[in-house]
Amino acid sequence: MAVYTDVQDDALRAFLLDYDVGGLLAFRGIAEGVENSNYALRTEAGDFILTLYERRVDPGELPWFLGLMEHLAARGLPCPLPVKARDGQALRELAGRPAAVCTFLSGVWPRRVRPEHCAPLGEALARLHLAGEGFAATRPNALGPAGWPPLLDRCRAEGDAVQPGLVAELDGALAAILRDWPAPGALPEGHIHADLFPDNVFFLPGPDGKPRVSGLIDFYFACTDLLAYDLAVCLNAWCFEPDGRTFNVTRAHALLSAYGALRPLSGTERAALPVLCRGAALRFLLTRLHDWTETPAGALVTRKDPLEYLRKLRFFARAEGGADIGL
Numbered sequence: 001m002a003v004y005t006d007v008q009d010d011a012l013r014a015f016l017l018d019y020d021v022g023g024l025l026a027f028r029g030i031a032e033g034v035e036n037s038n039y040a041l042r043t044e045a046g047d048f049i050l051t052l053y054e055r056r057v058d059p060g061e062l063p064w065f066l067g068l069m070e071h072l073a074a075r076g077l078p079c080p081l082p083v084k085a086r087d088g089q090a091l092r093e094l095a096g097r098p099a100a101v102c103t104f105l106s107g108v109w110p111r112r113v114r115p116e117h118c119a120p121l122g123e124a125l126a127r128l129h130l131a132g133e134g135f136a137a138t139r140p141n142a143l144g145p146a147g148w149p150p151l152l153d154r155c156r157a158e159g160d161a162v163q164p165g166l167v168a169e170l171d172g173a174l175a176a177i178l179r180d181w182p183a184p185g186a187l188p189e190g191h192i193h194a195d196l197f198p199d200n201v202f203f204l205p206g207p208d209g210k211p212r213v214s215g216l217i218d219f220y221f222a223c224t225d226l227l228a229y230d231l232a233v234c235l236n237a238w239c240f241e242p243d244g245r246t247f248n249v250t251r252a253h254a255l256l257s258a259y260g261a262l263r264p265l266s267g268t269e270r271a272a273l274p275v276l277c278r279g280a281a282l283r284f285l286l287t288r289l290h291d292w293t294e295t296p297a298g299a300l301v302t303r304k305d306p307l308e309y310l311r312k313l314r315f316f317a318r319a320e321g322g323a324d325i326g327l
């Protein structure tokens with residue numbers, strides 16, 4: 001479910017009068033997604049996505065996200081381009097919420113990841129990092145290492161009800177990750193997506209029939225951080241079998257090789273990748289755990305399993321070297 005705010009058709013028609021997109025032909029709410037309300041629009045000018053920004057997005061940060069997408073799209077990355085109204089503004093208001101219209105991207109996200117998805121993914125991620133250069137404004141990662149201890153504290157009271165002993169295990173894992181984390185300035189930084197899960201990457205078959213990336217969406221966790229951390233997020237999200245236990249080295253190797261062909265990893269980045277993977281596993285474990293225990297009964301949101309990421313964290317803690325994670 002991701003339509004929290006209802007939009008009436010007369011309000012939408014009036015809203016669109018400020019844009020050069022012609023008349024509204026059809027619209028429907030999109031059930032997928034977690035954070036915001038999304039509608040698919042068809043107007044006389046084509047297809048668009050309307051997003052109404054909900055609870056967890058800070059309205060003050062929206063110009064940064066929209067500015068980054070505009071910068072990346074202008075450099076040829078297949079990401080949504082915010083559409084400006086006639087007053088030159090992409091960020092407007094509808095139904096009492098901050099709202100933006102973006103271009104619609106074709107394609108389908110992979111319900112079942114195959115190694116053939118991972119090379120185009122790695123290439124797209126490297127292109128994203130390279131295209132982000134030159135976007136001057138920065139946004140710190142609120143869900144980076146400094147954010148993990150307070151997040152764990154918020155899960156302390158309820159965590160052991162999810163799995164006995166969980167809080168103590170996470171205390172130990174967090175301490176080890178913070179101890180091993182790269183020192184400031186040690187690794188290259190830039191703008192990262194920070195949530196490039198399969199449901200945020202669209203594919204279409206290329207002329208050879210193999211999957212080609214046709215769209216990267218959902219930039220609302222994007223921030224300025226270690227570039228290699230984005231790879232760690234992808235290794236977590238794309239390279240395990242669905243049970244979260246079995247790591248697929250073939251997928252990881254395809255992802256890392258394709259990335260490295262466009263943006264070669266330094267020796268320091270390669271050495272840091274295992275701890276970045278542990279950090280990324282902990283980050284998604286903590287946000288899922290927090291949502292698991294805090295989501296009110298009856299809320300129309302599908303909670304995601306935090307323990308899937310405990311299994312991934314344990315895998316990366318056991319991994320003995322780069323070869324175990326596809327380097």
Ligand SMILES: Nc1ncnc2c1ncn2[C@@H]1O[C@H](COP(=O)(O)OP(=O)(O)O)[C@@H](O)[C@H]1O
Nearest residue numbers: 030032033034035036038049080103104105218
């Ligand atoms: N630019 C786009 N083009 C096509 N579909 C989109 C676009 N943006 C969002 N969507 C659709 O909306 C769904 C939810 O979008 P997403 O940004 O992941 O929402 P949320 O931020 O709420 O998690 C996606 O799975 C996709 O179906």
Ligand SMILES: N[C@@H](CCOP(=O)(O)O)C(=O)O
Nearest residue numbers: 033034035195197284288304
């Ligand atoms: N990818 C995160 C959840 C964020 O949801 P999204 O729909 O905004 O990508 C997770 O799996 O925990």
